[in-house]
Amino acid sequence: MNPYALLFLVAGLGLIGWLTARARAVRFAGGPERPHSLPSQHGTYVALWVVVPTLIFLAVWAVIEPQIVAASVLADPAANALPPFGFERDSILDEARALANGHAYGAFFPLSEQLAPLFAAAEHRYRWIATGIAVLLAFAGGAYALSRLAPAFRARQRVERTMMLTLLVASLIAILTTLGIFVSLLFESARFFAVVPVTDFLFGLHWSPQVIPANDPGSVLGAVPLFWGTFFIGAVIAMIVAIPFGLMSAIYLTQYAAPAVRRWMKPILEILAGVPTVVYGYFAALTVGPAIRDVAVMLGMTYASSESALAAGLVMGVMIIPFVSSMADDSIAAVPTAMRDGSLAMGATTSETISRVLLPAALPGVVAGVLLAVSRAIGETMIVVMAASGAATITLNPFESATTVTKQIVDLLTGEAEFDSPKTLAAFALGLTLFVITFLLNIVALRVVKRYREAYE
Amino acid sequence: MNSAPVPATPARVPTDWRTQAMQRRLKRRYAAERRFRLLGLGAIVLSAAFLVYLLATMLGSGIQGFQRTEVRLPIDFAALELPVTREQLSGRGADLALASAGLEEQVSVAAVKAFGEGADDWIAGNAWTTVRDAVKADPSLLKRKAVIAVPASAEIDGAARGSGRPEAEAAYAKLAEADAVKSGFNWGFLTRADATDPGAVGIWGALKGSLLTMLVTLLIAFPVGVLTAIYLEEYAVKNRWTDLIEVSINNLAAVPSIIFGLLGLAVFLGTFHLPRSAPIVGGMTLALMIMPVIVIAGRNAIKAVPPSIRDAALGIGASRIQVVFHHVLPLALPGILTGTIIGMARALGETAPLLMIGMRAFIAQAPDGLTDPATVLPVQIFLWSDEVSRGFVEKTSAAILVLLLFLLAMNGLAIYLRNKFETRW
Numbered sequence: 001m002n003p004y005a006l007l008f009l010v011a012g013l014g015l016i017g018w019l020t021a022r023a024r025a026v027r028f029a030g031g032p033e034r035p036h037s038l039p040s041q042h043g044t045y046v047a048l049w050v051v052v053p054t055l056i057f058l059a060v061w062a063v064i065e066p067q068i069v070a071a072s073v074l075a076d077p078a079a080n081a082l083p084p085f086g087f088e089r090d091s092i093l094d095e096a097r098a099l100a101n102g103h104a105y106g107a108f109f110p111l112s113e114q115l116a117p118l119f120a121a122a123e124h125r126y127r128w129i130a131t132g133i134a135v136l137l138a139f140a141g142g143a144y145a146l147s148r149l150a151p152a153f154r155a156r157q158r159v160e161r162t163m164m165l166t167l168l169v170a171s172l173i174a175i176l177t178t179l180g181i182f183v184s185l186l187f188e189s190a191r192f193f194a195v196v197p198v199t200d201f202l203f204g205l206h207w208s209p210q211v212i213p214a215n216d217p218g219s220v221l222g223a224v225p226l227f228w229g230t231f232f233i234g235a236v237i238a239m240i241v242a243i244p245f246g247l248m249s250a251i252y253l254t255q256y257a258a259p260a261v262r263r264w265m266k267p268i269l270e271i272l273a274g275v276p277t278v279v280y281g282y283f284a285a286l287t288v289g290p291a292i293r294d295v296a297v298m299l300g301m302t303y304a305s306s307e308s309a310l311a312a313g314l315v316m317g318v319m320i321i322p323f324v325s326s327m328a329d330d331s332i333a334a335v336p337t338a339m340r341d342g343s344l345a346m347g348a349t350t351s352e353t354i355s356r357v358l359l360p361a362a363l364p365g366v367v368a369g370v371l372l373a374v375s376r377a378i379g380e381t382m383i384v385v386m387a388a389s390g391a392a393t394i395t396l397n398p399f400e401s402a403t404t405v406t407k408q409i410v411d412l413l414t415g416e417a418e419f420d421s422p423k424t425l426a427a428f429a430l431g432l433t434l435f436v437i438t439f440l441l442n443i444v445a446l447r448v449v450k451r452y453r454e455a456y457e
Numbered sequence: 458m459n460s461a462p463v464p465a466t467p468a469r470v471p472t473d474w475r476t477q478a479m480q481r482r483l484k485r486r487y488a489a490e491r492r493f494r495l496l497g498l499g500a501i502v503l504s505a506a507f508l509v510y511l512l513a514t515m516l517g518s519g520i521q522g523f524q525r526t527e528v529r530l531p532i533d534f535a536a537l538e539l540p541v542t543r544e545q546l547s548g549r550g551a552d553l554a555l556a557s558a559g560l561e562e563q564v565s566v567a568a569v570k571a572f573g574e575g576a577d578d579w580i581a582g583n584a585w586t587t588v589r590d591a592v593k594a595d596p597s598l599l600k601r602k603a604v605i606a607v608p609a610s611a612e613i614d615g616a617a618r619g620s621g622r623p624e625a626e627a628a629y630a631k632l633a634e635a636d637a638v639k640s641g642f643n644w645g646f647l648t649r650a651d652a653t654d655p656g657a658v659g660i661w662g663a664l665k666g667s668l669l670t671m672l673v674t675l676l677i678a679f680p681v682g683v684l685t686a687i688y689l690e691e692y693a694v695k696n697r698w699t700d701l702i703e704v705s706i707n708n709l710a711a712v713p714s715i716i717f718g719l720l721g722l723a724v725f726l727g728t729f730h731l732p733r734s735a736p737i738v739g740g741m742t743l744a745l746m747i748m749p750v751i752v753i754a755g756r757n758a759i760k761a762v763p764p765s766i767r768d769a770a771l772g773i774g775a776s777r778i779q780v781v782f783h784h785v786l787p788l789a790l791p792g793i794l795t796g797t798i799i800g801m802a803r804a805l806g807e808t809a810p811l812l813m814i815g816m817r818a819f820i821a822q823a824p825d826g827l828t829d830p831a832t833v834l835p836v837q838i839f840l841w842s843d844e845v846s847r848g849f850v851e852k853t854s855a856a857i858l859v860l861l862l863f864l865l866a867m868n869g870l871a872i873y874l875r876n877k878f879e880t881r882w
Contacts (some may be wrong), residue, residue: 168688172702185723248501285842410474431715438711
């Protein structure tokens, strides 16, 4: 039976269990003894007993089934013709499995065509065995639960305890994800640093991972140019665009704009944040990049590249505008009106009030917003993948090419499947660096915001 | 003891606003005020102008991507006598059988026969797949002559728009004279999958991949996110564990998306050996990414439900679970849904994590299941953007338009829900 049908079957059995139990509970609700729980709670109790053990079994089965099937195929005499362990053997087995499932359109190895029916038969057999066990489990669970139903049975407590457990498990997933990210990055990075010394990676000035010499991989894996490029594009160029534009937009919208203008312009600015980054990247690579190269040529630069740091940074800055503006908006709005009114009453103009009173008071919030925006910009991938170059240089000239950590991660992992080349592992080391930096920026920003918010409350 | 004499404070003279100095100063201040105001307006207008320019550029070239030129190619199948049987055409091996029967060369030959030397370059490189699909759909074609509209090559397509090279222009004129070309809305663009030739590409494969991925994302992120929000907002006692959960969620919301891709690569592919490029892995990765968005939106929505409702329900004897699931959750649902839709829109536009888990392969078929190799819309855009040939620029913009349309629809729905169900207690 195919997996989806099986899931439907289990869900259906659960529903039947719920209905049966509810019907029984309704019957004894009319009896002499006042039942402890509602009929629907009895129903849910039985449904849980039908569904949960079965699903656990199916989950375990999904993991072990391929091994069982492979073992039973290998036990067949036809499998003796297989070559010994190695790449060819694996690909024959993979192809036979694909043929059996109907994923392949033709066989490359003749042997796999012979093995395919064996695979199909074994899969068929074990599917039915799994279905049988699943149905048996569902009925056993249902029967056990049904046998316990009685007016005095405390179904509600049991159902609610299960619900609480589910809630707790769900909220643990967030921790597990954070932990998973950290452990997997740390684990892969540790393998990387076993080959390449940490100091070479963190302080090396040369990055060209296309060819990694086996005797001294650290010599071409110095990440300083990447860190510089990331900082230059994300924290310098993008912020030169985003901070003035974001801040001025926020000031205009909160202090000057008519309500109607504000109602319209705010969502329009927010669209800027909602446009997928791949679209920005495409725009940067196709329109902005060449235009900037033309400008550079006009300025007399001979080696102008269309993959300049400026193109990526400019477009990224535009993308970041709404983040800066909404953070600034919030923190300006949080300044007590009394301060603003006081300044205006003293005869200051609106702009003087803003620059001398509101902005200084809102500064921590604005700074936090900028920090979050920087963290966002240095983690941004698609714009730099499409608009920045792969050449790692340390330069102050925005018309020259620069590369970033995220772009290199994508480049390093493109097309490589194995997990032990220094190239793949270097991507994880870069990922770890990125994670740590953005993590710290976020913590600092959140701290600043929290502190500042409390100041006026 | 030689303390300097304290300078005497000058007697305060009332400001005379009519003096010229004062007037000048006032004028200067007002001018500064106007400048500042204009600066603010300029910032907004420029930002909006950038958006408009971006959309206009995409729209301008995207519209062209929805048009394509087709060549009406007469083929005499009866004369070809392709070595294919009827049984082969009905089975799974039909594609392979027709390919090995030499259909590809025969289509080129037919083009040359119909339009003269060099005409095999006028039709798209994989025009024969159109013929193949036509034959598969109607095997009786093999016994007769037929005229099949196949995609024109990128060159001819360019010439049809008046931007081809001179040779292509000449070829196009020749075709037009024979009444063998037609331009029209490219329905195929919406129904086909990726291809190597810009004339034959479509976005259905990527769109279906996106939909399957989104389905997985929703099925995982929504329940987990909502349950987490409920737990944190309604039950969690303030202690170090819940603090840890809270900090984790806030930080997860700000982790760069590519890190989630690395997580998916290391955990789902590296440790659990799930299939590469599959919607299920993409969906799981994106689910982890947007879950914090749903949790944060959910908590705000639950927080907004007034305590009196909980107290009333508790007062008439409901259990805490009943209070939450019968009263609080239904009231908070619009807010949660709005947050979910916004999170899903973010997931729909996300590219980087999916590149990490191998969803960047060339895939010429729409996926049929959650474990089939697939690509998604943003990745398809990324892949096409690498192709330099002219036809792909328009196709990329057209795909971007479709993506933006979907995002617009989702955000519109979120705004509608917010406005419709906005309650003030």
